[in-house]
Amino acid sequence: MTTETVFRSDDIPVSDRFSYWCALMAETVCPMDLRSPTAGDFRAEMRVIPLGSAGSAGSAGSAGSAGSAVVWPIELPSVHMVRTDRMIRRSDPGLYHLSLPLSGRVDVEQMSHRSVHYRRQMYVVDTDRPFVCRTPGSNMRGIGLEIPKQLVPLPTVRVERLLARQLSGREGIGAYLADFLTRISRDVPRAGSAEASRLNDILLDLFVATLAHGMEAEDELPPHARRRALALSVKAFIRENLGDPHLTAGAVAASHHISSSYLHGLFRSEETTVSAWIRRLRLERARRDLTDPSQATVPIGQIAACWGFAHYAVFSRAFRTEYGVSPRECRHEALTGAAVLSRIVDS
Template sequence: MRAPACEQRSFSRAYGDIELVTRTDPASWRGSLRLLHLGVLQVASEETDAVEVVRTTRDTTADGRTHLFVRLQLEGAALVFQDGRRARLHPGNLVFYDAGRPFSVVLPEAQRARVLMVPRPLLRLGEAELRRITAKVVDDTTDSPAALLMPLLDGLVREIDAVAPPAREGLARAVADLLAALAADRSTGTEAAGTGPSAATGQAAMLDRVKATIDARLAEPELSPGVLAAEHGISLRYLHKLFQEQGTTVGGWIRRRRLEACRAELARPSAADRTIAAVAARWGFASPTHFSHAFRKAYGVSPAQFRGQRPSG
């Protein structure tokens, strides 16, 4: 049986299209989710009765979300299934799982967790490496960098909840760096950090951070190269250089990501009653006319034609 519709919508808005399946009376099921938007990542404080969280292939196709989940179990147990593996979590454990592929999270009892949603670029791993880290328990009992990094990560995540909003962005970046180190350790089984990044590695890391900020702030019409440079403490010239070396521009990348977000939403059956102008505005396009022109140029059809091509049902 599905959990109550209001909780279903709340969890889907945060995590992407998912289904909450409960074996008890849905009317008596309780679950809550509090979401913090922290620029480069989002942190959900989750508290539920027993339930199963399911994301199917159809769900991944419908909303197109591809971030990584990082689940920090605080109370109760959890079972995470993905890529043919099963991870059993107890309080203090962590696991990565991928929104871009089907997964199931079985919560057999009342539980609390923090779930971080991390843009893929921040982990600085290829697709094959990302697949190696999903549904594998990370804890601080093994003789590896995780033994040092896990307590630091736990402290930073708890601190984010307590500090004033202006200080949260810096903590969020620190959390993202720790997660990247943990992911690298899990993907290789070797030391993640080394003695220090090269200049090329530093540039790649900065570009990843800027791209992650763009993804997190697409809905803001005022997002611009100047805003991004100031937020990351770099010069406008250096910011433009980072994107030029990738064969694009800052503005071009922002436009591309907005168009991809609009296209994914227009393809979702659940967004069928939302006007094209509303979809455009939701993803930062100030002018519906400009959006329609950019969409046609990118995809060869107008937004209305694209929506009309979507299979019904």
């Protein structure tokens, strides 16, 4: 079974590129009126990654009927896209479309709301409503996500308040969604596999949780989705606050208004404790900085403090236990190896 569909303008005759791309967009998302100042020599790339269970992924544009998500990384020049009432009456796949810009700019308008989006400023449009979308720059790169509306357990009228508005992909649950989309676009699962189905479920929960957070309606989520969303929110909170020496399991529980025992229950599937998870992430970040040649002159104690270790002795002991070497030895080995490699390349 095909893992992904790939469109590259260079693979298509110049005279057919734009029309081919328009047809692909209509199949993948929905019919739209498309214009581009570079239509005569259109240069774009799109990969269509279907998720879901075996036999349900279908073709590139079958997300609405298949009941599963479709992820599509894309890179394109200046394009003007319009979806009209007439197009909706003719064909509506019943999708929520989320866009995650990674570079460039996207202007979008729906439900009388206009907004401009840059890197990691996500937005959602509803294919059942007219919209206008523009990428006015010379190059826009991002990731699209198609979710069948029937899979989103939130009132449509509530979701409408978020259409075309900014949803942060830089912090909170939105950052987790953005990171997850980036991971899928990089490590593509085999279509129809158990892994693709699992990723589909997680992606749906993240999408719904991001919407619920935007409308302050987390309590309206189904129990399983609420629990998973809470676990993801907790992890996002921990990642954002690793440098705080006062970040403890108790502080995490208090920030999410849950008991410590409930918090520990969320981490049972991780086969670790909350405190151990925090310590491991801190050590990973510290190790990354210690092996970074650009930070070779930063004192080790400063790096440790940056990642929440208030006492150097505690950090050094935990580091040696985790990696089998001291922080100083780790830095020396990494930087010496980098220097040797640099000399070899230069020669």
